[in-house]
Each structure stands twice: as C-alpha cells, then as structure tokens.
Amino acid sequence: MCLAYPIKVVEVNKDEAIVDYGGEFRKVMALDNVSPGDFVLVQNGIIIEVVNKEAKEFLKEHGC
Amino acid sequence: MGEIDESTFEKLRDCAVNLKPISREELEKIFHRAFEKIKKYYDDPWKIEIISDYFKNKHNGEIDRGEGYYHDAPIMIRKLSKVHKARILDKKLNTFLVEYPEGNRRVFNDFVPEAKIGDHVFIHFGYAVEMASEK
Numbered sequence: 001m002c003l004a005y006p007i008k009v010v011e012v013n014k015d016e017a018i019v020d021y022g023g024e025f026r027k028v029m030a031l032d033n034v035s036p037g038d039f040v041l042v043q044n045g046i047i048i049e050v051v052n053k054e055a056k057e058f059l060k061e062h063g064c
Numbered sequence: 065m066g067e068i069d070e071s072t073f074e075k076l077r078d079c080a081v082n083l084k085p086i087s088r089e090e091l092e093k094i095f096h097r098a099f100e101k102i103k104k105y106y107d108d109p110w111k112i113e114i115i116s117d118y119f120k121n122k123h124n125g126e127i128d129r130g131e132g133y134y135h136d137a138p139i140m141i142r143k144l145s146k147v148h149k150a151r152i153l154d155k156k157l158n159t160f161l162v163e164y165p166e167g168n169r170r171v172f173n174d175f176v177p178e179a180k181i182g183d184h185v186f187i188h189f190g191y192a193v194e195m196a197s198e199k
Contacts, residue, residue: 031156032170041190044077046159048170048190054138062133 006039006056009047017047068094081174097133101126119147119188149196150187152179160185160192 010025011018017030019042029046039056041049051059068076076094079086088110092099102109102118109115124146127134134142143166150162150169160173164187171192176185185192 029157031159032161043172043190044158046157046170046172048159048172049144052138052140055140055144058136058138058141062137 006041006051006059009034009036009038009040011036019047077174101131120186123147144189147186147188147193149184150192152181152183152185152192155181162187162192 007022008020009017009030010020012030012034015030017028017034017040018025019028019040026045028042031046032050034040034047034050038050039053040047041051072094076086078084098118099109101123102115105118105122106114126132127137127142127146130137134145137145148164148166150164150171152160152162153168154161155173158173158177159170160179161168161170162185169187171185171187171190173179173192176192176195179185179192179195184196184198186194186196
C-alpha cells in the first residue's frame with residue numbers, strides 16, 4: 001500500500017522544492033528532476049515519485 | 065492524506081524503522097487490503113514466511129487481474145503497488161535510485177541500510193523492503 005497523497009510542486013531550486021500541502025507550503029528535497037506544476041509523492045521530506053495525471057486523479061479519489 | 069493521517073504514518077514508520085512494537089489489530093486495520101488478500105490464500109496471515117510468500121508470489125498477480133482496489137487503477141498505480149526485484153544504481157541521503165524491468169525509481173533504504181550499489185533489493189512503492197538475490 002502507499003502512504004502518500006499527491007501534492008503540487010510550486011517552486012524548484014536545484015535539489016530543493018517548495019510543495020503545497022493544501023495551502024501549507026513546505027520545503028522538501030528534490031533528488032530527481034521535477035518541475036513546478038508537477039504532482040509528487042513526498043515522504044520524510046523527500047520527493048519520491050512524480051505522478052502522472054491519471055495516477056493523481058485515482059489517488060485523490062480512492063486514497064491509498 | 066489517503067487513508068491514514070500523517071501522525072499515524074509517522075508512528076508506523078517509527079515502529080518499522082526502529083523496531084518498536086505495534087499491535088496486530090492496528091496493523092490489520094491500517095493494511096486491511098493486504099490482510100484481506102493474504103487471508104484469501106492462507107489460513108494464518110501472521111507468519112513471516114506467509115506474508116513473504118504472498119508479496120513475492122501472489123501480490124503482483126492480484127494486481128494484474130485487477131482485483132478489488134486495482135480494478136480501475138491506472139498503470140502507474142499498478143506499477144507502484146507491485147513488488148519488483150530491482151538493482152541499486154545510486155545512493156543519495158537515505159534513498160536509492162534503482163532500476164527494474166519497468167524503469168528507474170527512487171526508494172527509501174531504511175529497511176536495507178546495508179545494501180550497496182549493485183545489490184538487488186525488493187521494492188514496493190517508495191521502499192526497498194528486503195535484500196534480493198541476483199537471479
């Protein structure tokens with residue numbers, strides 16, 4: 001099972017990114033290529049996955 | 065956030081990584097889908113060899129057949145949900161970049177901190193779960 005919810009990348013600066021946790025902005029590590037507007041799964045302050053639109057919609061609807 | 069809140073997730077992670085006890089009731093509640101599936105195949109889900117056998121030999125088939133939760137799941141979700149054998153390409157912080165037949169992925173190495181570049185591990189969602197043999 002997964003334990004993460006797709007959240008939006010707002011800003012990227014080298015290996016750090018700002019993500020939007022529903023209005024609360026947090027700084028996380030971006031160890032792979034991400035772009036503002038991407039939806040990502042974050043755990044322990046690290047972006048672990050970039051999810052495509054299909055996956056994002058599914059996770060938002062069904063949880064995980 | 066999905067089915068469990070952040071504090072429950074943190075507690076779960078802390079128990080897993082730091083080997084702290086957590087009740088079977090709580091685990092069955094959090095991982096209810098996994099336990100439903102394991103109980104389909106085995107009488108007693110609380111044996112490590114049974115859990116291991118389910119995840120290594122049955123779980124991917126459940127996903128491929130689109131059982132339950134996976135019925136409408138897009139390809140990416142199915143890919144993330146499966147258990148794969150992967151080879152470690154790189155290490156950064158407490159993560160590995162791994163390669164497996166369906167591509168490359170980043171996973172946390174908390175459960176196999178001793179693994180090195182070139183080693184093989186089983187991966188599931190964002191985690192390297194266990195060491196794997198090469199073949």
